[in-house]
Amino acid sequence: MIDQANSQSASSQSGSTRRRVLIVGGVAGGASCAARLRRLDESVEIVMFDRGPYVSFANCGLPYYVGNVISDERKLLVASREMFRDRFNIEVHTDTEVVGIDRGARTITVRDGRTGNSRVERYDALVLSPGAAPIRPPLPGVDLPGVFAVRSIPDSRRIRSWIADRDAKTAVVVGGGFIGLEMAENLIHRKLSVAILEKLPQVMPPLDTE
Numbered sequence: 001m002i003d004q005a006n007s008q009s010a011s012s013q014s015g016s017t018r019r020r021v022l023i024v025g026g027v028a029g030g031a032s033c034a035a036r037l038r039r040l041d042e043s044v045e046i047v048m049f050d051r052g053p054y055v056s057f058a059n060c061g062l063p064y065y066v067g068n069v070i071s072d073e074r075k076l077l078v079a080s081r082e083m084f085r086d087r088f089n090i091e092v093h094t095d096t097e098v099v100g101i102d103r104g105a106r107t108i109t110v111r112d113g114r115t116g117n118s119r120v121e122r123y124d125a126l127v128l129s130p131g132a133a134p135i136r137p138p139l140p141g142v143d144l145p146g147v148f149a150v151r152s153i154p155d156s157r158r159i160r161s162w163i164a165d166r167d168a169k170t171a172v173v174v175g176g177g178f179i180g181l182e183m184a185e186n187l188i189h190r191k192l193s194v195a196i197l198e199k200l201p202q203v204m205p206p207l208d209t210e
Helices: 007-014 027-040 059-066 081-088 153-166 178-189
Strands: 002-004 020-024 045-049 077-079 090-093 096-102 107-112 118-122 125-128 170-174 193-197
Touching: 020 027, 027 045, 027 081, 027 090, 045 096, 059 153, 059 178, 081 090, 170 178, 178 193
Parallel strands: 020 045, 020 125, 045 090, 170 193
Antiparallel strands: 002 125, 096 107, 107 118
C-alpha cells in the first residue's frame, strides 16, 4: 500500500529536493520493495522500518529450524542492516515500530523498541508492508505457556527451547496448510508424536480436492 501525493510540495517544505520514501515493514514485502526501488532510482532516499530484530530472513525455513534440519540460526538471515546500507544505500531501522501516520503533514511517528523514545519522520512516498498476524482463535487457554505461533525467528527459537527444556514428546499443530504440514514434518523429525487439526475437509486447502 503506497501513500504518495505532491512530492515536489513535500520536498520543498522540507528544504530538500531529494525524494524520501519510507517503507513500513521488511522481510519479503518491504525489503524486496526497497531493493527494487533502489534499482529503479539511485537518487531517492529510502528508509525502512521493522519492529522486529531482523529486516530480512527466510521465513519459509522456520519450520526446518525448529526441526534442526537447519541448525544454525544465522542461515535463516538473508540480509542485514549493514548489507542494505553498504550495497543498496538503504537506511534500515530494526526494533522500531511505526505507531502513527499523519497524511496531511506527510509524516509518520516511530517508536524505538529499545529505548521507548518516539520521533517523527517525513516522507514523500510511504509504502505500507507490515505483514500479517497469525490467527489465534478466541479459545480458553490460547495464551497459556506452550501455545506458539510460527511467524518469526524468535517464534521458532521459543519452540526449540520449549522442546529441549521440557523433553517434549507430543505436539498438536492447528492448521494443515503449508506451514502446518512443514511444522508437522519437522516435529516428527525431532521424534515427537504429532496430531494435525484442520477445520476444512482436507489438509493443504489451497490445492484442489483431487
